[in-house]
Amino acid sequence: MRAGPSQEDIRRHNLGALLRHVHLGGPISRAELTAKMGLNRSTIMALTSDLTAAGLVREELPRETGRAGRPSLVVRPESSRVYVFAFDVGPDRLAAARVGLGGAILDRRETSRRRVPFDLDELAGALAGFARQMRRKTRADTVCVGAAAAVSGGVRRDDGVIMFGPNLGAEAVPFGEELGRRLGLGLPVSVGNDANLAALAEHSRGVAVAVRDLIYLHGDVGIGGGIITGGHLLGGHDGYGGEVGHMVVNPGGRPCGCGSRGCLEAEVGERALLEAAGRGPGPAPAGEPVGRQGREAVRAVVDAADRGDIVAQEALKRVGDWLGLGVANLVNIFNPEMVIFGGMLREVYLGSAAQVRSRLATHAMGPQRERLRLRTSALADDATLVGAAELAFAHVLADPLEVLARVTG
Ligand SMILES: [Zn+2]
Numbered sequence: 001m002r003a004g005p006s007q008e009d010i011r012r013h014n015l016g017a018l019l020r021h022v023h024l025g026g027p028i029s030r031a032e033l034t035a036k037m038g039l040n041r042s043t044i045m046a047l048t049s050d051l052t053a054a055g056l057v058r059e060e061l062p063r064e065t066g067r068a069g070r071p072s073l074v075v076r077p078e079s080s081r082v083y084v085f086a087f088d089v090g091p092d093r094l095a096a097a098r099v100g101l102g103g104a105i106l107d108r109r110e111t112s113r114r115r116v117p118f119d120l121d122e123l124a125g126a127l128a129g130f131a132r133q134m135r136r137k138t139r140a141d142t143v144c145v146g147a148a149a150a151v152s153g154g155v156r157r158d159d160g161v162i163m164f165g166p167n168l169g170a171e172a173v174p175f176g177e178e179l180g181r182r183l184g185l186g187l188p189v190s191v192g193n194d195a196n197l198a199a200l201a202e203h204s205r206g207v208a209v210a211v212r213d214l215i216y217l218h219g220d221v222g223i224g225g226g227i228i229t230g231g232h233l234l235g236g237h238d239g240y241g242g243e244v245g246h247m248v249v250n251p252g253g254r255p256c257g258c259g260s261r262g263c264l265e266a267e268v269g270e271r272a273l274l275e276a277a278g279r280g281p282g283p284a285p286a287g288e289p290v291g292r293q294g295r296e297a298v299r300a301v302v303d304a305a306d307r308g309d310i311v312a313q314e315a316l317k318r319v320g321d322w323l324g325l326g327v328a329n330l331v332n333i334f335n336p337e338m339v340i341f342g343g344m345l346r347e348v349y350l351g352s353a354a355q356v357r358s359r360l361a362t363h364a365m366g367p368q369r370e371r372l373r374l375r376t377s378a379l380a381d382d383a384t385l386v387g388a389a390e391l392a393f394a395h396v397l398a399d400p401l402e403v404l405a406r407v408t409g
Helices: 007-025 032-037 041-053 119-138 175-185 192-207 262-267 270-275 296-308 310-334 346-365 366-370 380-398 400-409
Strands: 059-062 073-079 082-089 094-102 105-112 143-151 161-163 170-173 191-192 216-221 222-229 337-344 373-376
Touching: 007 032, 007 041, 007 073, 007 380, 007 400, 032 041, 032 073, 041 059, 041 143, 041 400, 073 175, 082 175, 082 380, 094 119, 094 380, 105 119, 105 170, 105 380, 119 143, 119 175, 119 346, 143 175, 143 192, 143 380, 143 400, 175 191, 191 192, 191 380, 192 216, 192 222, 192 337, 192 380, 216 310, 216 346, 216 380, 222 262, 222 310, 262 270, 262 310, 270 296, 296 310, 296 346, 310 337, 310 346, 337 380, 346 373, 380 400
Parallel strands: 082 143, 143 191, 216 337, 337 373
Antiparallel strands: 059 073, 082 094, 094 105, 161 170, 216 222
């Protein structure tokens, strides 16, 4: 006969669950925790005492109860004391943030990145430099409990190696290990795919809280995806699942960076839109201050379409058509409650929503389509960073006291 979980296992699980409530939901009274967690009052009191002693939460009297009787203490995350470092490596930017328990971004640094092959020394050096700058500004009693990075590419789960990242110019790069070494915090750096992490961020803190089935589409140079089904991220056998950008929507269509043709990313990505709008590589059109690539260039096409520029409108229509076809396929397969457009796809979707809806009406099956909600990312350009922070906090939420003892020991 197999032994059930020990008292210690149950306590560890409950500590993590309580901390997760406070981390994701913000300040909450002991009475509410008792109701939400289905535990008795003395157990909740013991758990909050342990977390308070570890410096992860603090308990305060509520500011105003308006009720008679003894008020229930409110449990708050120690946001300014306990934090993680979150990093984002995209084709066009490097970002780093110090994120407190509870999810507040306490400090941040950002710089643009040139689209050149991945230089591990330079990138890890720049990000570690940002972290050092932010760390110098912290008080002596603060504690860093984790670090994680979102990267635009496929990441090997076990060791944070970027296996493929055509839009970063990366292949088999030991990024997590090198960034961890340069940070010098004695902490491993978890690494995840940016669209996967942004999907989790929207699910835990963004537009899709309480939505259990969603698809997040992230546009930059290419198109990444994060698929959450039944509340769980779909990773596939090796963790590379969700590469919806390479779903073929137009056989024989535009060549794709992956070597195939007519992938969603080849028909909808930045280059497809800019070329369709007559703004492909080359000098900027007369009177146009905007560069020929990146988010600003995409935004300029959407703005031009809004102002009545027919070429820009046609370009958005064309791209919106392919985007709608891709979304229809995904809706038929996964039956999501919500599809979220993030990164540069926020702008593209807002400029082509009619085409996307029209394709869905034609190609998505009725029952899957009826209750589907199409939304833009609520976390916007912070979605990937917020997702990386959640990845960094994950092990603290799994075993709060053990992790804190290790990092402060
Ligand atoms: Zn492709």
